[in-house]
Amino acid sequence: MNKFNRNLKCLKPSNSKEDLYHEFHNSDWFKKYMLQNYHRGSLKEASKIDKATIYCGNALDVLHVLKNDSISAIVTSPPYYNAKEYSNWPNIYYFLYDIYNIALELFRTLKDGSSMLFNIFDYFDNERIIAQSAMGNKRMILGAYMLDIFEKIGFRIDGNIIWDKGEIQGNRNFNQGILGPYYQSPLNCWEHIFILSKKKLLIL
Secondary structure: OEEOOEEOOOOOHHHHHHHHHHHHHOOHHHHOOOOOOOOOOOOOOOEEEOOEEEOOOOHHHHHHOOOOOOEEEEEEOOOOOOOOOOOOOOOHHHHHHHHHHHHHHHHHHEEEEEEEEEEEOOOEEEOOOOOOOHHHEEEOOHHHHHHHHHHHHOEEEEEEEEEEOOOOOOOOOOOOOOOOHHHOOOOOOEEEEEEEEEOOOOOO
């Protein structure tokens, strides 16, 4: 259709919605980080406290030594993308690559019918895949990325608990007193706690 000297292509949502969904989820964006990591580092000897076994090491290396279907429940809050000095990735692809491979191990070691609580924050930062300057900063939908990874691995999404922390925790991206519109970084006081399960129906 030619309108206002522009060529417009019309799509009827009822006919194309499913095709667009599959086209999007098969795009190169997802292929850049959903790659399996077969490398494993060394792991220090585990320590015992009563009946508990304590492992200290990289999550991927620790999970690798655990048996299939050996964990009854998981509660975890991974490092947020570049939010702390100990968790810096060159760009969002590296972060999602690590999360994807750890999630594979979490799924492998979790027992059928068991559940996992996964805490994540939609952080404000720069994905560093196009714009490298502060102009590339935005609210990053980390929660949506996590859910896409979990679904593709095989987890079922049973719910999302909104953790209302009551007040803002930290002002790392505060406007530093500059009142211009481009310096107003959104801050919030809540986080996601996703309820996930493996295969069998979760009954709350």
